[in-house]
Amino acid sequence: MEREEKMIPQQRQVLFLLVLLGVSGAASELKQLLVVEEMERGSFVGNVAKALGLEVGELSNRGARVSFKGNKDFLQLNHRTGDLLLREKLDREELCGPAEPCVLSFQILLENPFQIVRAELIVEDINDHSPVFLDTEMVLKIPENTSPGTAFVLENAQDLDVGSNSLQNYSLSPNSYFHSQIRNNSKGKRYPELVLDKSLDREEQPEVTLILTAVDGGVPPRSGTVQVRVLVVDINDNAPMFPQSQYEVQIPENSSIGSKVVTVSATDLDEGNYADISYTFLHASENIRNIFQLTEKSGELYLKQKLDFELTQSYSIDIQATDGGGLSGECTVIIEVIDLNDNPPELTISSLTSPIPENSPETVVAVFRVSDIDSGENGKIVCSIQDDLPFVLKPSIENFYTLVTDGALDRESRAEYNITITVTDLGSPRLKSEHSITVLISDVNDNPTVFFQRAYKLYLQENNSPALHIGSVSASDRDSGINAQVTYSLLPPETGDLPLFSYISINSDNGHLYALRSLDYEAIQAFQFTVRAADGGSPSLSSQVLVQVLVEDENDNSPFVLYPLQNGTAPCNDLVPRAAEPGYLVTKVVAVDRDWGQNSWLSYQLIKATDPGLFTLWAHNGEVRTARPISDRDTIKQKLLVLVKDNGQPPLSTMATLNVLLVDGFSEPYIQFPDAPKEQFQTDSLTIYLVISLASVSFLFLVSVIMFIGIRLWRRKKDDTDSHFTSNGPFPGHLVDVSRTGTLSQSYQYEVCLASGSGTSEFKFLKPVLPILPTSDGNKDSISSSALRNSFFFD
Numbered sequence: 001m002e003r004e005e006k007m008i009p010q011q012r013q014v015l016f017l018l019v020l021l022g023v024s025g026a027a028s029e030l031k032q033l034l035v036v037e038e039m040e041r042g043s044f045v046g047n048v049a050k051a052l053g054l055e056v057g058e059l060s061n062r063g064a065r066v067s068f069k070g071n072k073d074f075l076q077l078n079h080r081t082g083d084l085l086l087r088e089k090l091d092r093e094e095l096c097g098p099a100e101p102c103v104l105s106f107q108i109l110l111e112n113p114f115q116i117v118r119a120e121l122i123v124e125d126i127n128d129h130s131p132v133f134l135d136t137e138m139v140l141k142i143p144e145n146t147s148p149g150t151a152f153v154l155e156n157a158q159d160l161d162v163g164s165n166s167l168q169n170y171s172l173s174p175n176s177y178f179h180s181q182i183r184n185n186s187k188g189k190r191y192p193e194l195v196l197d198k199s200l201d202r203e204e205q206p207e208v209t210l211i212l213t214a215v216d217g218g219v220p221p222r223s224g225t226v227q228v229r230v231l232v233v234d235i236n237d238n239a240p241m242f243p244q245s246q247y248e249v250q251i252p253e254n255s256s257i258g259s260k261v262v263t264v265s266a267t268d269l270d271e272g273n274y275a276d277i278s279y280t281f282l283h284a285s286e287n288i289r290n291i292f293q294l295t296e297k298s299g300e301l302y303l304k305q306k307l308d309f310e311l312t313q314s315y316s317i318d319i320q321a322t323d324g325g326g327l328s329g330e331c332t333v334i335i336e337v338i339d340l341n342d343n344p345p346e347l348t349i350s351s352l353t354s355p356i357p358e359n360s361p362e363t364v365v366a367v368f369r370v371s372d373i374d375s376g377e378n379g380k381i382v383c384s385i386q387d388d389l390p391f392v393l394k395p396s397i398e399n400f401y402t403l404v405t406d407g408a409l410d411r412e413s414r415a416e417y418n419i420t421i422t423v424t425d426l427g428s429p430r431l432k433s434e435h436s437i438t439v440l441i442s443d444v445n446d447n448p449t450v451f452f453q454r455a456y457k458l459y460l461q462e463n464n465s466p467a468l469h470i471g472s473v474s475a476s477d478r479d480s481g482i483n484a485q486v487t488y489s490l491l492p493p494e495t496g497d498l499p500l501f502s503y504i505s506i507n508s509d510n511g512h513l514y515a516l517r518s519l520d521y522e523a524i525q526a527f528q529f530t531v532r533a534a535d536g537g538s539p540s541l542s543s544q545v546l547v548q549v550l551v552e553d554e555n556d557n558s559p560f561v562l563y564p565l566q567n568g569t570a571p572c573n574d575l576v577p578r579a580a581e582p583g584y585l586v587t588k589v590v591a592v593d594r595d596w597g598q599n600s601w602l603s604y605q606l607i608k609a610t611d612p613g614l615f616t617l618w619a620h621n622g623e624v625r626t627a628r629p630i631s632d633r634d635t636i637k638q639k640l641l642v643l644v645k646d647n648g649q650p651p652l653s654t655m656a657t658l659n660v661l662l663v664d665g666f667s668e669p670y671i672q673f674p675d676a677p678k679e680q681f682q683t684d685s686l687t688i689y690l691v692i693s694l695a696s697v698s699f700l701f702l703v704s705v706i707m708f709i710g711i712r713l714w715r716r717k718k719d720d721t722d723s724h725f726t727s728n729g730p731f732p733g734h735l736v737d738v739s740r741t742g743t744l745s746q747s748y749q750y751e752v753c754l755a756s757g758s759g760t761s762e763f764k765f766l767k768p769v770l771p772i773l774p775t776s777d778g779n780k781d782s783i784s785s786s787a788l789r790n791s792f793f794f795d
Helices: 048-052 056-061 092-096 286-291 683-721
Strands: 027-036 044-047 065-068 075-077 083-086 102-111 114-124 137-143 151-153 167-172 178-184 190-196 207-216 223-233 246-252 260-263 278-282 292-294 300-303 314-322 328-338 346-352 364-371 381-384 391-395 400-405 416-425 432-442 455-461 468-472 487-491 504-506 512-515 526-534 542-552 560-563 573-577 585-588 590-592 602-609 615-617 623-626 637-646 653-663 752-754 763-768 772-774 780-782 792-794
Touching (some): 027 044, 044 048, 092 114, 167 190, 178 207, 190 207, 246 260, 278 292, 286 314, 573 585, 590 602
Parallel strands (some): 246 328
Antiparallel strands (some): 102 114, 151 190, 260 300, 278 314, 381 416, 416 432, 560 590, 585 623, 615 623, 772 780
16 A cells, blocks of 8 residues: 555644643543554654643653553553654554454653653554455356245355445346346345346356455455356255254363364255255354364364463354255354363472382372362362372372372283373363373283294305305393393204304304304205293293204315316227217216205307317207218318316316217217327328238237127127116115216117227227215215116216
């Protein structure tokens, strides 16, 4: 607001300043002083010296000062001129709210001689507030069969100004269906109504949007607008009805925030959506909306703020019930705030015993005294505690009470009791005060230790470092203090077969378990032991738990080649006829791995060969087969270098060397050639050698056929007695047959091969050999018979 709107001529600022009616008394009275709100600080209000007929200097000599209620300093007195000036801008709405006129009483005090002059300062309103609608949008649901001329109540606007500056009129935006009119309710407030001029048709226009404007009477006038949405609905011929038009409620001024004040309920004879009722405030001020909360669906009215009887003694709230069809009913809730007995009783603790042992008999816990400065019924006191506690209150003399145990106590069930002693007087309404005391229950060793698990299973990787922490066991004790201090220990095994204390140790304080030495999975896969947990009470209570340790395998063993044996002084040669077709099985590399699981899965790879394109190696079973037909140009002696690798992380591998002789038939002798590079075998020397050998080959072939037939007959006779070759020594039952991963299948056993180390043409017969494999701990483990059944070596 511009300053010229706030200021008026000085004649209107001060009506009159008159001297007291009776000059002879100690108290006098001035006429009312008029000031316009929002006047600038330091504005002139009146002259006290002239009004009291005093000289200017007398005000200072007599100690004149201005006093407002509540130590407010709205005015300041100039002792030199006697002028009353505004100390600050005044806001009429903040000082007086809707009250009119806004009167501020004050006194002018003269100390020597003492004299009191009473006066009133009237703050005149200016139009500094526009009308405001509390809701940003109004929604009306009007049935389409509503008759023209029907009026619908709208929410009114709020204007903090009063008098002619307050809300004066409403207007509606131009439309073809409605016009607005103003009505006065029983309280003299003006509120707008929406009047239907033309029948509605939902199918033609389901919604009508209007703008409602509220205008006050100031100069110039101020206004506020709100959008009104009219939703056209189908027929709804029954409006909600309250069983009573007025509800009267009394509520104490100390009611807590959130407490329910009243529940209003309306009924509707319609069904479905038309009977769905919602409750809203009607014509409620912002103050009422700040203090009370109305539940839209249930009609329950709750407190949002504390009530103060001294500030407001009663509230009148209009509530509107609207059904799903837009019809509504109204009721009024009258709330009377009841002034209360404002002196609560007091409680004084004389003695308190805490803690108390859990096995104590009936014991006096506390002694206290209650009092109330009120008299009569308001001074009579009743004491109580919670019902679910093992304590009881016993009255004594002169308002003394004792708090005594009543029943057995168990610290493990409840170690602490927060007891609230409630002291209530018999006034109307009753006031009460509460005092909370905490009683601690001391422990007795009556609970054994309990492990968190029924059994423990720990996993340990082999080849661990000594003193490795492998896991923990943990137990708890429901007792407290030393009674709950748990100590762990290992119990000796029932049998002396397992040197337990050389494998494992335990930290007695925290239950941490440590491996004392490095373990080998191939030697021990699992072991178990018992741990005891004892508390520190007297007598000590304990419990036990079984712990199982599983050793996990690590890839710490390289593959071992069973065939061909790599450490023999006379290497074995495999014979391949030159007439062999592609895919002909030459031999099979047989290997095993002492590890377990995927660490023992073997794969084979041909690294190097005399003729790389002549042979292929199957990666999964180690079978060596011909990749193409053998030609006359292929070297007689073929040397293959095979890599055997396991599937561990990281993988370990072993190299195997295979010697293959290309012959015209199995009866051909093999004459050993000195090891030399392939390029040293010239065609001429090979031809000469073959010619020289031709004569002896024919003879040896006949001898070999006769011996071969004899051996076969002998072998067949033996197989009738025993279908398997057996080794001379027993095999441990705990070893696993690995014939599927590292040995020849029975369909590819070799019966005979020629020796290459003697330089002669005599035959060397096969016999089963069982190699002894060294383990990491120095012991020798035998390989299963099925793994060796198909592996043969020369004598």
